[in-house]
Amino acid sequence: MTTAPERTADLYPTRGTxxxxxxxxxxxxxxxxxxxxxxxxxxxxxxxxxxxxxxPELLTAEEVAVYRAELDRLVHDPxxxxxxxxxxxxxxxxxxxxxxxxxxxxxxxxxxxxxxxVGRARQILGSDVYVHQSRINVKPGFGASGFYWHSDFETxxxxxxxxxxRTVSVSIALTENHDTNGGLMIMPGSHRHFVGCAxxxxxxxxxxxxxxxxxxxxxxxxxxxxxxxxxxxxxxxRAGSATWFDCNAMHGSGDNITPYPRSxxxxxxxxxxxxxxxxxxxxxxxxxxxxxxAPFVPVR
Numbered sequence: 551m552t553t554a555p556e557r558t559a560d561l562y563p564t565r566g567t568x569x570x571x572x573x574x575x576x577x578x579x580x581x582x583x584x585x586x587x588x589x590x591x592x593x594x595x596x597x598x599x600x601x602x603x604x605x606p607e608l609l610t611a612e613e614v615a616v617y618r619a620e621l622d623r624l625v626h627d628p629x630x631x632x633x634x635x636x637x638x639x640x641x642x643x644x645x646x647x648x649x650x651x652x653x654x655x656x657x658x659x660x661x662x663x664x665x666x667x668v669g670r671a672r673q674i675l676g677s678d679v680y681v682h683q684s685r686i687n688v689k690p691g692f693g694a695s696g697f698y699w700h701s702d703f704e705t706x707x708x709x710x711x712x713x714x715x716r717t718v719s720v721s722i723a724l725t726e727n728h729d730t731n732g733g734l735m736i737m738p739g740s741h742r743h744f745v746g747c748a749x750x751x752x753x754x755x756x757x758x759x760x761x762x763x764x765x766x767x768x769x770x771x772x773x774x775x776x777x778x779x780x781x782x783x784x785x786x787x788r789a790g791s792a793t794w795f796d797c798n799a800m801h802g803s804g805d806n807i808t809p810y811p812r813s814x815x816x817x818x819x820x821x822x823x824x825x826x827x828x829x830x831x832x833x834x835x836x837x838x839x840x841x842x843x844a845p846f847v848p849v850r
Contacts, residue, residue: 564704565708570745621813625686680819686815693807696805709766709836720792724815728812751765755832
């Protein structure tokens with residue numbers, strides 16, 4: 551007699567009839583004190599407290615020039631534009647994002663495996679890691695749209711099936727981040743509570759959400775309470791700077807109506823001990839280029 555496989559416990563319910571706020575049940579920093587890596591113990595303490603850590607210069611100016619040229623090459627390549635991994639800006643019809651960039655570009659694959667990058671992911675997550683998602687983001691001037699407030703983990707849990715908060719992202723700037731060109735905003739400390747959002751997940755929700763976030767966004771009341779409690783931090787910095795942030799940090803960005811573009815590389819590392827199962831609150835899985843599936847290959 552065979553039995554159905556055991557369902558992974560859902561520690562963070564979301565996409566139900568009402569909004570539910572759940573205290574975080576997982577560590578923020580998973581490694582043991584004194585774990586070797588690019589972060590100092592003080593850096594990790596700041597990350598654990600705030601849910602993010604900014605590095606003024608992760609890449610040199612020479613490295614930025616190389617990666618920026620590769621980004622420009624890809625977004626102007628007709629084959630890339632026609633690839634389903636490319637997301638098109640609704641208004642300008644220009645390329646907004648290109649997913650699975652570590653598989654499309656050898657240069658970006660090298661960046662993912664750079665010890666300055668993957669070493670920090672291993673330190674935070676306390677294990678070997680794989681790439682759950684990677685992409686380049688292009689936010690051109692004069693009207694590129696932003697993303698509404700959200701927790702990435704809410705989406706990755708609901709639609710990709712990541713069981714626990716053992717995932718970390720890094721955004722590496724390839725252009726200067728001004729305080730006016732639609733930069734990243736995070737609520738410090740917001741990673742300590744999970745906002746389970748109200749409303750069911752539409753089928754193929756990713757086709758809309760990658761252009762404009764809708765399902766999986768908190769209520770105005772919840773956002774106001776969190777902003778009053780935690781405040782909002784806007785990230786600026788030169789090209790080559792990087793921001794590491796916890797998967798459950800509440801964040802968003804505004805439209806870019808300035809002449810100055812904002813482009814970055816975005817890499818999501820997940821623990822090899824937290825691999826994706828079936829979605830917790832969606833009818834179907836998202837495509838593998840958005841949320842990686844087996845075989846899960848650790849970054850070496």
